[in-house]
Amino acid sequence: MPQIAGAPEQQPSPGYQLRVVQEVLLALLAGEASHGYQLRARLQVALGPLAEVLNPGHVYVTLTRLEKAGLVRAERVGQADRPDRKVYELTADGLDRVDEWLRDTSWPKPAPAEFHMKLVAAAAAGLGDPVRIVDAQRHALLAGLAQAQRTALAEPEGSVAGLLLEGVVLRLQADLRWLEACAQYWTSMKGKMR
Amino acid sequence: MTTGSLSYVGPVLRARGLEKHYGHGGGAVRALQAVDLEVATGETVAVMGPSGCGKSTLLHLLGGLEQPSAGEVWLAGTRIDGLGEKALAQLRRHALGFVFQAFHLMDELTAVENVELPALLAGRPPRTARLRAEELLDQVGLIERSQHLPSALSGGERQRVAIARALSNDPSVVLADEPTGNLDSAATRDVLRLLDRLRVAGQTLVVITHDARIAATADRLVSMRDGAFVEETRLTHGTTGPLGALAGLEH
Numbered sequence: 001m002p003q004i005a006g007a008p009e010q011q012p013s014p015g016y017q018l019r020v021v022q023e024v025l026l027a028l029l030a031g032e033a034s035h036g037y038q039l040r041a042r043l044q045v046a047l048g049p050l051a052e053v054l055n056p057g058h059v060y061v062t063l064t065r066l067e068k069a070g071l072v073r074a075e076r077v078g079q080a081d082r083p084d085r086k087v088y089e090l091t092a093d094g095l096d097r098v099d100e101w102l103r104d105t106s107w108p109k110p111a112p113a114e115f116h117m118k119l120v121a122a123a124a125a126g127l128g129d130p131v132r133i134v135d136a137q138r139h140a141l142l143a144g145l146a147q148a149q150r151t152a153l154a155e156p157e158g159s160v161a162g163l164l165l166e167g168v169v170l171r172l173q174a175d176l177r178w179l180e181a182c183a184q185y186w187t188s189m190k191g192k193m194r
Numbered sequence: 195m196t197t198g199s200l201s202y203v204g205p206v207l208r209a210r211g212l213e214k215h216y217g218h219g220g221g222a223v224r225a226l227q228a229v230d231l232e233v234a235t236g237e238t239v240a241v242m243g244p245s246g247c248g249k250s251t252l253l254h255l256l257g258g259l260e261q262p263s264a265g266e267v268w269l270a271g272t273r274i275d276g277l278g279e280k281a282l283a284q285l286r287r288h289a290l291g292f293v294f295q296a297f298h299l300m301d302e303l304t305a306v307e308n309v310e311l312p313a314l315l316a317g318r319p320p321r322t323a324r325l326r327a328e329e330l331l332d333q334v335g336l337i338e339r340s341q342h343l344p345s346a347l348s349g350g351e352r353q354r355v356a357i358a359r360a361l362s363n364d365p366s367v368v369l370a371d372e373p374t375g376n377l378d379s380a381a382t383r384d385v386l387r388l389l390d391r392l393r394v395a396g397q398t399l400v401v402i403t404h405d406a407r408i409a410a411t412a413d414r415l416v417s418m419r420d421g422a423f424v425e426e427t428r429l430t431h432g433t434t435g436p437l438g439a440l441a442g443l444e445h
Contacts, residue, residue, distance in 0.1 A: 007398040016438035016439070016443035016444060017443060017444050018443060018444070019442060019443070020445050037370050047441075049437075050437065050438060050441050050443065053437070053438040054443070056436075063304070063394075074304060077399070121238075122363065131419070132424065133336070134426075135417055135419075135424055135425040136425060138417070138425075139415060139417065139425050139427040140427075141426065142406060142409060142410055142415055142429065143427055143429055143436075144436045144437070144440050145406055145407070146410040146429035146430070147429075147436065147437050147440075148437055148440060148441075149386075149390075149411070151437060153387065153390055165441075165443060167441075168437070168440050168441050169407070172406070172440065173406055173407065176406045183258075184211075184244075184443075187244075
């Protein structure tokens with residue numbers, strides 16, 4: 001789930017996408033000009049099993065958008081036995097955008113405030129037992145942890161995608177530790193309210 | 195132990211209406227209240243809950259280490275609550291494997307001698323017991339440590355020896371109580387890899403743990419509060435699911 005409190009589903013689309021797919025593609029092009037399929041292959045190496053959930057068409061759609069915005073330049077390259085292919089190259093504006101992205105320290109994260117307010121409101125209104133809400137949330141996160149951990153264990157030693165999965169595991173552990181603190185607090189409040 | 199367990203099909207471990215009270219009258223503590231649990235053959239179940247929620251008591255009752263105040267415990271088709279001490283000892287030796295937080299290895303025995311001990315006590319021929327012990331030490335990645343005394347092993351290595359020992363008699367069920375409670379994060383990682391392999395290999399296992407990563411190795415997770423089950427979740431679904439969102443990908 002995107003947020004710890006389980007944000008409502010956004011409009012459905014086939015597969016997942018990187019939040020900053022434009023910047024990621026631009027950054028991948030900063031090293032060398034590439035075909036769309038080369039970019040997809042590099043995403044697949046970096047994301048490992050997570051690349052399977054990506055919408056494959058999104059790379060091409062995004063490249064077209066970037067071209068229109070003047071951030072990349074496309075050149076048609078003829079092939080003997082197949083239709084022409086486009087090779088994409090970063091423009092000066094595109095490079096500026098990459099620099100900006102690399103320096104940006106904003107950190108997308110599940111904000112605890114929403115879940116916290118859920119517990120406060122549930123307790124105040126007598127709508128539900130906050131401890132039970134915490135238990136349900138904990139199980140949802142543990143199911144995610146189980147999936148991330150199994151996927152990580154299946155990765156070969158030294159896999160770069162394994163590093164990403166380790167990040168998922170560590171963040172879930174931190175969230176679970178906070179839920180533990182929530183459970184303790186609301187358990188102690190129950191004792192006081194009796 | 196009564197026989198008939200070989201032909202038994204169904205949950206290998208079953209608890210019904212389990213209760214455990216300590217003390218009497220107004221000061222009585224109800225450690226466990228009306229707990230029902232079924233564990234299928236080959237299933238791994240993790241039990242989580244705060245200190246004092248009754249999870250250790252549950253494990254003790256399941257393993258015949260304590261008697262319930264009410265309710266039934268069935269292991270491979272045999273009702274084990276109410277069995278005499280001798281029958282219970284026999285049962286623990288043949289059908290159960292235990293893993294404890296504090297390892298409980300014999301200090302004066304080498305790793306391989308610790309692992310083969312349950313098989314020897316159960317009357318297996320020494321040669322068979324030794325070969326099986328070596329095979330198990332190999333599986334837990336400690337074959338080159340087989341002649342070491344526990345004092346020469348790290349905490350993580352000791353626990354892996356203890357897990358190998360728990361498997362020595364090919365038990366129907368392994369019961370583990372906080373297996374990583376005394377371990378650092380690197381050793382915990384080794385144990386969780388091992389537990390994941392046991393799950394894949396189809397070893398029936400009930401593990402009590404505070405550690406989210408250990409709990410996440412199980413097929414099923416149960417949470418306890420105040421002596422009762424409050425939440426239950428199957429952790430092995432398909433391979434797709436929330437992982438993309440957890441990694442920060444968007445729909």
